[in-house]
Amino acid sequence: xxxxxxxxxxxxxxxxxxxxxxxxxxxxxxxxxxxxxxxxxxxxxxxxxxxxxxxxxxxxxxxxxxxxxxxxxxxxxxxxxxxxxxxxxxxxxxxxxxxxxxxxxxxxxxxxxxxxxxxxxxxxxxxxxxxxxxxxxxxxxxxxxxxxxxxxxxxxxxxxxxxxxxxxxxxxxxxxxxxxxxxxxxxxxxxxxxxxxxxxxxxxxxxxxxxxxxxxxxxxxxxxxxxxxxxxxxxxxxxxxxxxxxxxxxxxxxxxxxxxxxxxxxxxxxxxxxxxxxxxxxxxxxxxxxxxxxxxxxxxxxxxxxxxxxxxxxxxxxxxxxxxxxxxxxxxxxxxxxxxxxxxxxxxxxxxxxxxxxxxxxxxxxx
Amino acid sequence: xxxxxxxxxxxxxxxxxxxxxxxxxxxxxxxxxxxxxxxxxxxxxxxxxxxxxxxxxxxxxxxxxxxxxxxxxxxxxxxxxxxxxxxxxxxxxxxxxxxxxxxxxxxxxxxxxxxxxxxxxxxxxxxxxxxxxxxxxxxxxxxxxxxxxxxxxxxxxxxxxxxxxxxxxxxxxxxxxxxxxxxxxxxxxxxxxxxxxxxxxxxxxxxxxxxxxxxxxxxxxxxxxxxxxxxxxxxxxxxxxxxxxxxxxxxxxxxxxxxxxxxxxxxxxxxxxxxxxxxxxxxxxxxxxxxxxxxxxxxxxxxxxxxxxxxxxxxxxxxxxxxxxxxxxxxxxxxxxxxxxxxxxxxxxxxxxxxxxxxxxxxxxxxxxxxxxxxxxxxxxxxxxxxxxxxxxxxxxxxxxxxxxxxxxxxxxxxxxxxxxxx
Numbered sequence: 001x002x003x004x005x006x007x008x009x010x011x012x013x014x015x016x017x018x019x020x021x022x023x024x025x026x027x028x029x030x031x032x033x034x035x036x037x038x039x040x041x042x043x044x045x046x047x048x049x050x051x052x053x054x055x056x057x058x059x060x061x062x063x064x065x066x067x068x069x070x071x072x073x074x075x076x077x078x079x080x081x082x083x084x085x086x087x088x089x090x091x092x093x094x095x096x097x098x099x100x101x102x103x104x105x106x107x108x109x110x111x112x113x114x115x116x117x118x119x120x121x122x123x124x125x126x127x128x129x130x131x132x133x134x135x136x137x138x139x140x141x142x143x144x145x146x147x148x149x150x151x152x153x154x155x156x157x158x159x160x161x162x163x164x165x166x167x168x169x170x171x172x173x174x175x176x177x178x179x180x181x182x183x184x185x186x187x188x189x190x191x192x193x194x195x196x197x198x199x200x201x202x203x204x205x206x207x208x209x210x211x212x213x214x215x216x217x218x219x220x221x222x223x224x225x226x227x228x229x230x231x232x233x234x235x236x237x238x239x240x241x242x243x244x245x246x247x248x249x250x251x252x253x254x255x256x257x258x259x260x261x262x263x264x265x266x267x268x269x270x271x272x273x274x275x276x277x278x279x280x281x282x283x284x285x286x287x288x289x290x291x292x293x294x295x296x297x298x299x300x301x302x303x304x305x306x307x308x309x310x311x312x313x314x315x316x317x318x319x320x321x322x323x324x325x326x327x328x329x330x331x332x333x334x335x336x337x338x339x340x341x342x343x344x345x346x347x348x349x350x351x352x353x354x355x356x357x358x359x360x361x362x363x364x365x366x367x
Numbered sequence: 368x369x370x371x372x373x374x375x376x377x378x379x380x381x382x383x384x385x386x387x388x389x390x391x392x393x394x395x396x397x398x399x400x401x402x403x404x405x406x407x408x409x410x411x412x413x414x415x416x417x418x419x420x421x422x423x424x425x426x427x428x429x430x431x432x433x434x435x436x437x438x439x440x441x442x443x444x445x446x447x448x449x450x451x452x453x454x455x456x457x458x459x460x461x462x463x464x465x466x467x468x469x470x471x472x473x474x475x476x477x478x479x480x481x482x483x484x485x486x487x488x489x490x491x492x493x494x495x496x497x498x499x500x501x502x503x504x505x506x507x508x509x510x511x512x513x514x515x516x517x518x519x520x521x522x523x524x525x526x527x528x529x530x531x532x533x534x535x536x537x538x539x540x541x542x543x544x545x546x547x548x549x550x551x552x553x554x555x556x557x558x559x560x561x562x563x564x565x566x567x568x569x570x571x572x573x574x575x576x577x578x579x580x581x582x583x584x585x586x587x588x589x590x591x592x593x594x595x596x597x598x599x600x601x602x603x604x605x606x607x608x609x610x611x612x613x614x615x616x617x618x619x620x621x622x623x624x625x626x627x628x629x630x631x632x633x634x635x636x637x638x639x640x641x642x643x644x645x646x647x648x649x650x651x652x653x654x655x656x657x658x659x660x661x662x663x664x665x666x667x668x669x670x671x672x673x674x675x676x677x678x679x680x681x682x683x684x685x686x687x688x689x690x691x692x693x694x695x696x697x698x699x700x701x702x703x704x705x706x707x708x709x710x711x712x713x714x715x716x717x718x719x720x721x722x723x724x725x726x727x728x729x730x731x732x733x734x735x736x737x738x739x740x741x742x743x744x745x746x747x748x749x750x751x752x753x754x755x756x757x758x759x760x761x762x763x764x765x766x767x768x769x770x771x772x773x774x775x776x777x778x779x780x781x782x783x784x785x786x787x788x789x790x
Binding site: 058059060079080081082083084085086087089090091093095096097106107110111154155158164 | 701
């Protein structure tokens with residue numbers, strides 16, 4: 001999806017700041033435009049400001065500075081119950097004293113929607129999440145996954161054009177979580193709603209999002225589509241936070257034509273793609289994804305640099321082999337190889353040479 | 368594994384078989400024995416210090432052993448009396464003989480006192496009759512004539528009706544008195560004259576004042592508990608300490624402090640008069656009346672309302688109300704539709720706790736209640752300590768206990784679960 005321009009943004013954060021104590025900023029100068037129908041994920045470690053941003057959008061927190069616009073209109077002064085934004089909470093927040101039907105009835109009732117219309121809407125919403133048969137149950141009689149579906153249906157039943165989700169899958173087990181990720185994604189696609197999704201789980205963010213905003217320290221570190229974020233992280237934080245990442249510290253020897261020559265701590269020289277390093281002599285951190293590292297000479301691209309490595313540990317993980325190496329003085333260099341018929345299992349103590357395509361080695365800022 | 372394979376001799380018990388149940392029972396028995404031993408000291412304590420006195424109170428409220436103990440012959444003679452005419456000569460003789468023994472044992476006073484409780488004037492009659500019969504050297508030709516000579520009441524039926532009624536070991540007399548009723552001289556149940564009705568009005572006053580106090584504690588306690596439950600942990604703990612602070616001060620000290628505040632030349636009245644809001648001659652009476660009882664008991668019982676409310680509210684996450692608001696409900700509506708219903712069990716527990724504590728309260732109404740702020744418990748204390756009518760005190764106490772129990776069960780029934788939580 002294309003980055004929306006200022007004019008067609010559905011949700012817009014304009015230089016938004018938030019402070020709870022008047023001393024430190026939890027959110028610093030946030031600018032973010034979300035397009036209509038987009039699935040945008042705010043991803044970051046806890047305390048990075050992502051949930052605060054979501055709560056400001058929902059209206060439960062007020063921005064200390066700056067404007068939040070919804071469909072072009074500033075909503076800072078609009079109370080949360082008049083914003084018409086659907087919301088799914090981390091603990092589902094299903095009303096325990098009401099049945100599933102009554103839970104879904106609630107948003108329709110407060111909107112004064114007629115009785116005949118309500119039933120149809122409730123039925124549609126429940127069918128949407130495959131919970132049509134559970135209308136008369138109480139939330140306590142449902143499993144976690146079922147409660148999650150009901151919470152989703154309740155947030156969607158009044159047909160909001162924007163739905164916020166605050167770590168909605170956090171309490172589910174891994175299998176169910178992955179299953180629900182696809183369901184939410186499909187619902188988003190079918191309904192054409194705009195979703196702002198908060199999570200600290202990068203796998204979840206990569207699976208579901210059109211774009212991901214990586215938060216750290218109150219700022220967006222990078223805002224990009226999942227593949228861009230994963231393959232072309234803009235700084236060491238993003239590289240480190242998204243997916244598994246090997247980092248090799250070094251010094252820039254030379255930069256020319258989009259190629260950098262980097263001398264590693266042990267004196268070996270490799271080629272890398274400069275991302276946010278600019279000059280010779282600068283300290284840098286080379287980031288290489290484990291699955292882009294190759295140890296078989298015949299598989300290496302032409303002209304690739306290779307470095308010495310010693311196998312420290314081999315872990316069999318089913319679909320992949322995870323091998324830990326010592327490379328250029330660092331003990332936590334990991335490579336991943338698919339468990340294919342021709343794949344060899346490396347043995348600890350073995351000496352090998354590893355290499356990669358220069359564009360997969362990204363020279364980033366030293367953390 | 369199939370059930371056949373495991374149910375073989377010596378193998379592990381399979382699901383649903385008696386063998387499994389038996390082994391479960393064995394395993395549970397040890398746990399139960401441990402639990403029993405741990406609670407045994409408390410169980411013994413409660414039995415000795417609570418259950419037995421409670422049963423004792425119940426027995427006192429129906430026990431009527433005076434006649435059977437000290438007038439055994441009379442009891443025996445009157446058991447065959449049909450109650451239509453005056454009893455036969457043998458009954459008079461039996462009374463005389465019993466009174467002689469009673470005189471010797473100095474027990475006739477008890478008989479006189481007991482009968483006087485039921486029929487004022489009987490005290491004098493019994494004393495007089497005892498002394499006169501004791502003085503007789505030789506038995507008279509007719510005890511009946513002799514008795515009528517002593518007092519003509521003996522020649523009328525009511526005293527005999529009374530004696531016969533009191534001959535039974537179990538009596539409802541105390542309960543009859545406790546609900547402001549009495550036996551007419553003819554032995555019929557009737558209400559006491561309006562001026563003498565004490566207990567029913569007192570029960571009603573105790574109930575409605577307790578209801579008022581409960582309502583006021585709810586009114587004051589609910590917003591307070593709500594506010595504290597929404598505070599961050601550290602501040603909330605501090606506030607709860609403030610709520611519980613009164614428990615660390617003697618109740619007497621607190622009541623005395625209230626007296627200082629509320630009395631007619633106390634702090635509040637002085638401020639009112641000093642500021643000119645009230646004329647010096649028109650100082651409001653804030654204490655030694657029902658108003659004083661309500662004010663002080665509301666303060667004293669407030670923590671008992673706040674505690675259960677707080678513990679329930681604390682367990683309700685913000686996200687419920689937030690979810691309701693995000694769905695378009697005005698914050699007030701979200702509160703009434705979502706938050707308030709979820710606190711129902713806390714309200715129930717708090718109301719029940721405060722009301723039950725309140726209807727049995729003694730010390731506060733005693734000290735600040737004056738005339739019209741007294742509770743039933745003050746009257747029970749009066750019967751125990753001053754009029755020494757323990758039977759009546761026990762009957763009143765038993766009624767109070769029964770009312771409390773009924774309320775408790777009613778609450779359990781209304782809330783739909785048998786367990787009533789007071790935490």
